[in-house]
Structures are given as structure tokens and as C-alpha cells.
Amino acid sequence: MAVDREDVRRELKAMLRSVWRQHPDREIDPSAPLAALGVESSTLVTFLVRIEDRFRFSWDPDLPAGTLSTLDSISDAVVDRLRLAEPAGGR
Amino acid sequence: MTAGQRPSRQGSAVPSRGGDGAGGAARHHGPTRNVDLRFEGGNRCQSADGVELYYEIRGTGDVTLTFLNHLFLVAPAWRTVTSELEQSLRLVAYDLRNQGASTRLHGALTWSDHVEDLRHLLDCIGVERTYLLGTSMSAMIARDFALAYPERVAGLLLVGPAFSPYGSQRRLALTRTWIYLLETGGMEVLYNHLYALCFSDFSQESGGSPMYLGFREVFLAVHSPEQVLANLAAAQSVRDEPEKLTQLSCPTLLMVGDTDFLWSTSSLTEMQRIVRGLRVAVIPRAGHLPYAENTSDFEREALRFIEDCEQQRAAERLAVASGSPRR
Numbered sequence: 001m002a003v004d005r006e007d008v009r010r011e012l013k014a015m016l017r018s019v020w021r022q023h024p025d026r027e028i029d030p031s032a033p034l035a036a037l038g039v040e041s042s043t044l045v046t047f048l049v050r051i052e053d054r055f056r057f058s059w060d061p062d063l064p065a066g067t068l069s070t071l072d073s074i075s076d077a078v079v080d081r082l083r084l085a086e087p088a089g090g091r
Numbered sequence: 092m093t094a095g096q097r098p099s100r101q102g103s104a105v106p107s108r109g110g111d112g113a114g115g116a117a118r119h120h121g122p123t124r125n126v127d128l129r130f131e132g133g134n135r136c137q138s139a140d141g142v143e144l145y146y147e148i149r150g151t152g153d154v155t156l157t158f159l160n161h162l163f164l165v166a167p168a169w170r171t172v173t174s175e176l177e178q179s180l181r182l183v184a185y186d187l188r189n190q191g192a193s194t195r196l197h198g199a200l201t202w203s204d205h206v207e208d209l210r211h212l213l214d215c216i217g218v219e220r221t222y223l224l225g226t227s228m229s230a231m232i233a234r235d236f237a238l239a240y241p242e243r244v245a246g247l248l249l250v251g252p253a254f255s256p257y258g259s260q261r262r263l264a265l266t267r268t269w270i271y272l273l274e275t276g277g278m279e280v281l282y283n284h285l286y287a288l289c290f291s292d293f294s295q296e297s298g299g300s301p302m303y304l305g306f307r308e309v310f311l312a313v314h315s316p317e318q319v320l321a322n323l324a325a326a327q328s329v330r331d332e333p334e335k336l337t338q339l340s341c342p343t344l345l346m347v348g349d350t351d352f353l354w355s356t357s358s359l360t361e362m363q364r365i366v367r368g369l370r371v372a373v374i375p376r377a378g379h380l381p382y383a384e385n386t387s388d389f390e391r392e393a394l395r396f397i398e399d400c401e402q403q404r405a406a407e408r409l410a411v412a413s414g415s416p417r418r
Contacts, residue, residue, distance in 0.1 A: 022170075033312055040167065040171055041305055041306050044305040059304055061300040
């Protein structure tokens, strides 16, 4: 099944809400830097771990800095990984 | 755990794969866009030269514990590693000048300003006496404050201090290297070096790529290269001066991770030789940042130290009041 970018972003937003317990009601602007929204490092790490578990891949430690700075950029990185894993013709 | 099996972590602010490191509750101030919300819920006080210091106060205990950030930390970071301490102590965390939400400065910094800033902060928030927790470089601020204003320090908690009981040479060499890395490679290169150096093998294995990548994003977002360069340069102006440690008059706890790159069995022994009544706590499965890597042990040791000190003080007051000699 083709990966839908919007579906991924929606799911990641819900996932971030579930791990960001300090601010369960806060509006999450997907284009805003997560650190500027107040997402602390431990929360971001937990979020990244959850993504690995949910989508069954491991983050590449060689990802360029900034790749995981916003919800949008994280969604893009996840979609890229999922599309790489898709069988040919699945797009 | 068998060889090759990924370690999992409990009781730590560093989440492991399969774990959940989301921390305790903080106050919610409603949705805001494009504003740095890491620094909500705090206040600011002014130091002597007009520099504003951002601070946060949590907990309602009678005893105050004040946290001094190291050069790569900001005050809100303490929230996630002090949820137990908050239950029984009044906690004060603040950003040093030219750090976090405190005033950014242009040009050179004077290290001794940090000591006076702390005095102004305590005056501003009405704290007469406090326990001081200094970590890495800021342990030198805590030490110097305790020497300058001994009546205001109930006890010192030196957590992975950057000074050595032998002298300054190694720290100065390390800091020179960090400045060089920053100037030639930028913040990302500096981060890579510090990450490998500061976190224990256990933390790095259990945290994996999410920990490395997640911490990197926040590190790069929170600190500007100009700030870090100025703060590191200021740290080069201060000396370890082991003889100062012999002059400490307050109860002192030295807490280090068991893989802290700055400490060894012999240097801990040397510290115990020169610091009167020093208590040492070695935190397992932790490197230079035991509060982040083994939070539960960190909080337990810190609380135990403070409770013991308070009991001792109470016993001394009682002895004085009853006219009986101190045991």
C-alpha cells in the first residue's frame, strides 16, 4: 500500500501528544521547531523510539542535523524510510 | 543481561528503546505559536550590572536546593530529573548569564560574575540559605560561592565536577579542544564529541540512535555557537585551585557517574583526603551526567545527603539549646 504523507503526519501528531505528557492540550504547529514548542530532549527521544517501534525501522545516526527538528520534517523522514521499504510499483 | 543484548533503562530521564522517559507535569499556559515555550513558568531577576537572570522555582519544602547549570544545560531541563526531589524540597533552577533565557551578552564574560549573579538571585527570591548543586563547570561556581558566602550555603552537591583535586591542566586542555572543535567544525562537531565523551556506554547502548539524534536536535536548538564560545572562553579564565577545596566549611557531597571521563578511583580518594568530611556517591550506569542517565539513583543520593545534613543541623541546634556538648 502506498504511503500517504498526510496519514503519517496525523499519526505522528497523535503519537507526540501521547508522549508529551507535560502539555497534553498544547497546539502543535507541525512547522515549528519542537524545541521551541517546549518539547524537551527526553520527550523527543521517547517520540523517536515510539516511531521506530510503530514503523519497524531504526533511525540512521547519520541523518543530517535538522532532519528531526519539526513534526513536518520528522514526517518527511518517516515517509522517506517507508517508501524506501516499499516493494517496486507500490508508489 | 547477556553480551550483545540491548540494555534497558528504568528510573532515568534518558529513555531507552521500549521505555518511556516522559517526565513529570509542568504548568500549561495555553497554546502559543512561534514562541519559545521552554522558558514558561519562570521569572527574571536583575543582577548588579543589569543582566537579567531567568529562574524557575518548584516544590514547597522548607529546605531550598539551588541548581547551577553547566555550560550546555538550561534551567527547564532540571524539571524532568527532579520530580522526587520536588516532593520535599524547594527547588530553584536558573540560567547563567549568556545562557538560555537569561540576558545574552556580547563580548567577553567574567567568570566571577557567575558568583555574584547567584548572590543577587538568592537575594531577589529571598533565600537566605540553600544547598547548592553544581555540575561539571558550574561546580566551580558553587565552590567559589560557598567560600565567598559560607553563611548562605547549607551544603554543596558537586555532581561530576569539572575541577580536579590535582589541578587545572586537563580541564584546560579539554576546553581548548572544545573551543577548537567549535571554531573549526561548528556546533554539530562539538556535540558529537561531547556526546561520545559524556554519556556512559550503557546509556548510549540503551538509548541508541533516538537518544543521539533527539539530544542533538535540542542541543543545537538551545545553544548558539556565540554563546557557547563565550562561555567556554570564560571557563578558561578560572583555575581549579585544589587548595580552595581544603577551605570548604559546609557538608559536601561529591557525586560522580561510574564512567565519568573526568574521575577515577585515585582522584576520588584524593578528594576525600583534601575535603573535610567529604561524602562520595558513585552512580552506576552513568557517565558525566548522572542526573540524566540514572535519575532515580541521583535523586536518592541527593535527598539522602540533604536529609542527613538537616538531621545533623537539628541535632546541633538541640545540643546548643540544651547546653549539652556536641557529640
